[in-house]
Amino acid sequence: MVQSRTSSSKTSTFFFFFFFLFSLILSLSSISAASSTDDFVFGGCTQQKYSPESAYESNVNSLLTSLVNSATYSSYNNFTVTGSTQHDVIYGLFQCRGDLAMPDCATCVVRAVSQLGPLCSQACGGALQLQGCYVKYDNATFLGVEDKAVVLKKCGPSEGYDQDGLGRRDAVLGSLVDSGGLYRVGGSGDVQGVAQCVGDLSFAECQDCVSDAIGRLKSDCGQADFGDMFLAKCYVRYSTGGGAHIYPKAHHDKDTDDGEKTFAIIIGLLAGVALLIIFLAFLRKICEGNGNYKYSSSFQTFISM
Numbered sequence: 001m002v003q004s005r006t007s008s009s010k011t012s013t014f015f016f017f018f019f020f021l022f023s024l025i026l027s028l029s030s031i032s033a034a035s036s037t038d039d040f041v042f043g044g045c046t047q048q049k050y051s052p053e054s055a056y057e058s059n060v061n062s063l064l065t066s067l068v069n070s071a072t073y074s075s076y077n078n079f080t081v082t083g084s085t086q087h088d089v090i091y092g093l094f095q096c097r098g099d100l101a102m103p104d105c106a107t108c109v110v111r112a113v114s115q116l117g118p119l120c121s122q123a124c125g126g127a128l129q130l131q132g133c134y135v136k137y138d139n140a141t142f143l144g145v146e147d148k149a150v151v152l153k154k155c156g157p158s159e160g161y162d163q164d165g166l167g168r169r170d171a172v173l174g175s176l177v178d179s180g181g182l183y184r185v186g187g188s189g190d191v192q193g194v195a196q197c198v199g200d201l202s203f204a205e206c207q208d209c210v211s212d213a214i215g216r217l218k219s220d221c222g223q224a225d226f227g228d229m230f231l232a233k234c235y236v237r238y239s240t241g242g243g244a245h246i247y248p249k250a251h252h253d254k255d256t257d258d259g260e261k262t263f264a265i266i267i268g269l270l271a272g273v274a275l276l277i278i279f280l281a282f283l284r285k286i287c288e289g290n291g292n293y294k295y296s297s298s299f300q301t302f303i304s305m
């Protein structure tokens with residue numbers, strides 16, 4: 001009697017989590033349909049893996065949870081989670097694009113973190129860039145370290161600027177160096193430019209990183225009508241014809257109803273992420289001893305975008 005009651009309550013717990021997971025996925029996909037801020041740009045993971053159920057794993061989870069929580073009130077933050085041993089230290093940060101309002105920043109980071117999980121399953125480090133935000137974690141220190149490695153380069157078709165257009169493009173790119181701040185925009189005629197540094201760079205480092213990206217854009221993209229240069233700690237993008245390519249806006253209606261709805265969704269998502277972590281821990285316990293799963297590698301297509 002007691003036995004069967006226990007097992008039925010276990011089953012209902014399971015169904016509750018399953019339902020929650022399902023609604024979480026639904027709300028995530030409806031957000032993604034409404035807003036291109038959440039579109040995938042690139043992602044990558046370290047080759048090294050940590051062992052399941054290690055202290056490192058719980059540190060990864062608590063780090064990612066901290067990032068998500070922090071994105072509700074800040075557009076940049078960094079965290080260091082120290083474990084019981086030197087080995088389990090983990091560093092992480094997120095950076096939202098400078099023009100994103102708070103609810104959009106939080107939504108973007110939630111989305112990035114929820115994609116990082118499956119993309120970098122058990123990888124010691126991972127990084128993901130969506131249109132509106134960037135998230136990275138690793139066990140090697142990268143906080144406060146300028147890194148100008150090219151992560152993603154994309155040049156549009158070279159349909160041609162005339163001399164005049166090319167001059168305007170170069171002037172727009174030049175204005176990105178001259179304006180200060182982590183987030184920089186410029187425009188002239190139909191040419192739009194945007195630059196974003198990660199918040200752990202100093203002013204001088206941001207300046208240096210942006211200049212470097214612009215130099216590469218000019219040399220690598222030639223007369224392309226748009227160009228994206230994502231370095232490890234900053235990016236510069238330009239486009240011709242309105243700039244929708246380089247800073248897609250979050251879909252936003254003006255009435256407050258919508259703002260409240262967004263806020264409610266975010267609170268739901270935060271709770272969802274927390275529950276998801278609990279759920280996964282719960283699942284892992286259930287699956288213990290069933291051997292290793294081999295999940296689909298379809299996420300690999302993300303990496304090559």
Ligand SMILES: *[C@@H]1O[C@H](CO)[C@@H](O)[C@H](O)[C@H]1NC(C)=O
Nearest residue numbers: 048049050087124139140141
């Ligand atoms: C990160 O973790 C991996 C795997 O546990 C380890 O081999 C590597 O040395 C660690 N790196 C640092 C900087 O601690």
Ligand SMILES: *[C@@H]1O[C@H](CO)[C@@H](O)[C@H](O)[C@H]1NC(C)=O
Nearest residue numbers: 077078079143144199200201
């Ligand atoms: C990391 O965050 C702490 C506290 O929020 C801050 O004092 C520190 O400057 C940050 N470090 C970097 C490299 O951004």
